[in-house]
Amino acid sequence: MDRLKKNLVYILVVIILSSIALYYSSRKNTSKTESIVQEKISLKVTTNRTDLVDNKLNDLAKEYMILNPNIQLSFEGIKDPNEILKIRASVGESSDITIIPTDAKTENLHLYYEPIDDLGFTKDNLRGYFTGVGEDKRLYAVNSSVGYDGIVYNKKTFLKAGIKSVPRTLDEFYKACEKLKAVGITPFAINAGDKWPLTVYAEGFVLPVENTGRMQYGDDLLTRDLFSDDGGLYYSLKFLETMKQREFIESDLNKPNWSKFKVDQANGSVSMTFTGTWYPSQLLELGCAKENIGMFPFPEAKLITQNGDWRFAISKNCKHKEEAKKLLKWLFYEGNYASACNILSSMKNNSFNNWILDELFSYNIPIVSSENGGTESGSTENLTNALIKFGYPLNDIFKEYLTSNNPDKVIKRYNDLWRKKVVNQ
Structure with missing residues (x-):
């Protein structure tokens, strides 16, 4: 009997010790697991x-991060980024995924950024593909979006004014403006008070290029007057002057008005504006129904330009390149960045926000990419350098012309300065 008791005690002790050993063993393994979970890979996107x-x-x-628990992801935003981006790239301190300087040269892309040929981007599925290709023919960057320019209009205003079809010629356009004005609607807005919206007429060379049909129009200016009757910049000026004289645009051209203008166009007190495909989504955010927003080419335009937005790349100094590649593909190949920003995806097969292109493209105006002409329509390196040497922003000149009591004097002054500083050098 005593021996039986001793055996039972022995067995009990063994069980207790085994349990204790198992407990501490499991705790040790749990600690290792917790340690592994806590060691997340940090990625930053600029x-x-x-x-x-x-x-x-x-x-x-x-x-x-929900989809990828091993990743700690953050976004960093920077204003006026070009100079900051150049400094970071030169010292190897760029974020894992970063926008790149707008004037980054193709021959230098391989020095600062990682090739991404293996992520599925091709010239057939990516708009603006060649803007991210280096001289070695490898892909290093993708556009976050692409843009097309045209007349964005509130369809309800056309119905109210009895306009049955969009104008295809300038005469038809001016007649439509008369009808809109007659029912108390401001036909068109140029937002000269904010100045930057004038880019489509001036610094961006969008209307000059689309009206002349020459992507090289900007380079043509290097051997002639800045403002001559060539269908380009001077054409833009005369169009805006006509709109002002006929009271088809806002009356105060000095007052910054962008925020109010968007609300006015969304509710139908302003009918039209000439701008890019990045803009209509902002009308949706203000409550304008998608079916009430349309977009058509500028009257008599010979082509529609396709321009890229900021380009994103994986930094050469990124410590977790494979994880960064997976993230970049998720952001741009799958369209998640475009969806978050409410912009047009650069991927052709991504339907998000493509709705605004349906009408714009339906008029069968040729679409021409600016990939071979710089980041802006008609803007090459030679022209960019000439404009820097000239020293007078075109948007400022346009506003000065539109608000001057002697516009012809403004034209002569800047033609003379252009000849002196650019053409005759």
């Missing part, structure tokens, strides 16, 4: 969208 970093892009980061 963007120009400072307005979205703390809201929509932060939400996008959270979504990605």
Whole structure:
């Protein structure tokens, strides 16, 4: 009996010791697992969208981290980024995924950025493909979006004014403006008070290029007057002057008005504006129904230009290149960045926001990419250098012309300066 008791005690002790050993063993393994889970890979994305970093892009980061628990993702927004980007690239301190300087040269892309040929981007599925290709023919960057320019209009205003079809000629356009004005609607807005919206007429060379049909129009200026009757910049000026004289545009050209203008166009008190495909989504955000927003080519345009947005690349100094590649593909190949920013995806097969292109493309105006002409329509390196040497921003000149009591004097002054500083050098 005593022996039986001793055996039972022995067995009990063994069981207790085994349990204790198992407990500490499991704790040790749990600690190792917890340690592994806590060692997350940090990735940072630098963007120009400072307005979205703390809201929509932060939400996008959270979504990605749920899908990839081993990643700690953050977005950084920087204003006026070009100089900052150049400094960071030169010292190897760029973010893992970053926008690149707008004037980054193709022959230098391989020095600062990682090739991404293996992510599925091709010239057949990516708009603006060649803007990210280096001299070695490898792909290093993708456009976050692409843009096309045209007349954005509120369809309800056309119905109210009895306009049955969009104008295809300038005469038809002016007649439509008369009808809109007659029912108390401001026909058109140029937002000269904010100055930057004048880019489509001036510094961006969009209307000059689309009206002349010459992507090389900007280079033509290197041997002639800045403002001559060639269908380009002077054509833009005369169009805006005509709109002003006929009271088809806002009356105060000095007052910054962009925020109010968007609300006015969304509710139908302003009918039209000439701008890019990045803009209509902002009308949706203000409550304008998608079916009430349309876009058509500028009357008599010979082509529609396709321009790229900021380009994104993986930094050469990124420590986690494979994880960064997976993230970049998720952001841009799958269209998640475009969706978060409410912009047109650069991927041709991504339907998000493509709705605004349906009408614009339906008029069968040739679409010409600016990939071979610089980041802006008609803007080559030679022209860019000439404009820097000239020293007078074209948007400023346009506003000065439109608000001057002697516009012809403004034209003569800047033609003389252009000849002196550019043509005769």
